[in-house]
Amino acid sequence: MAVLESFSIDDTALTLAEIVRRTGIPKGTMHRILADMVAVRLLDRTETGYRLGGYLFELGMRASVERSLLEVAIPFLEELNARIHETVHLGVLDGTDVVYLTKIGGRRQASAPSRIGGRMPVHCTAIGKVLLAHADPVLRDQVLAGPLSRYTPRTTILPGPLRKQLDRIAAEGVGYEYEESAPGLVCVAAPVRDADEVVAAISVAGPSHRFHPVAHAAAVRAAADGIGITLTRRARMLAAPSFRGEFG
Structure with a gap:
């Protein structure tokens, strides 16, 4: 190891x-x-x-949870990419980091620090803040207790303002980043729910001079909801007696 x-x-x-x-x-x-x-x-x-x-x-690829999530999410992410023409991400929470499971570049792909299989701290990315907003309160308090690294002049490193962002994300179902992980990069993200549990988040990122995150919040939220509904439906189908071979 x-x-x-x-x-x-x-x-x-x-x-x-x-x-x-x-x-x-x-x-x-x-x-x-x-x-x-x-x-x-x-x-x-x-x-x-x-x-x-x-x-x-x-x-x-034998890791069943990530594989199932990718299989379900990819069509929604590709559709979102084709619609908005900016970089689309799917990420999951691992400790205090986001791990990016996939990344689909736009036609005019923005320069972003994210990479497939790579990590970023939760506090400075839209996708990370969405995951943190729905995480266990103990983990949330751990992150807020800091210290939080500053990646750009706009990175939120004070616990009070970050907590307010997380509360707003939990209430509104969408989170934003404005040049907090890299200069010139802005982003909008939404949670993916499997039943009542947030298992991942998706985001769309683009350069600040042409991409307006608020304008695409509804589309990102709809795609995330679609992934979640499909995950829940698949789990129910696999749990049904006919799928387990239990007849009568």
Whole structure:
């Protein structure tokens, strides 16, 4: 796990020396570990070092919750992208971060710090604030207790104003970001509910000079609701006796 987690979202390949440096594991031990990982296809050996292996992708796609969510969400996200022509995201909460499950770029794709499989703190993104607004109160209080990192001059780092934003998001069902994660980027997001539980959120982001988040709030909320309704319907169908082979 130390080896796998030594790879960041920006790393294509790492040398043996760099993996040793990042993990603190002795070179001789690490050499044997890497050989074992290559043998079972968790890593690939390249001319420049080691990279994450394709077998990790196969394992990841067996994660049933994320796979089901992606299968349901993708048609709605593609329709939203085709309608608005800006970057669409699907993300889930993991600790105090958003993990982006997918990202569909617009025709005039804006420069955004989000990446598929990447993370961003919840307090500085619309999708993160939506997830935090519907999270367990203990987690919400933990985030509000800080400290909160400032990514741009407009990042909200004071607990009072952030709490007011979260309360408003919970009441209105939609959240916004105005250049809080990256200069020039604005965003609107809405929660995805499976029955009564918020399991994810979706967002549309674009450059501040042409994209107006409030104007697209209804469309984003409708897409999120559509994903949630489909998730709930699918769960009920799979739980029905005919799907379990329980007749009579």
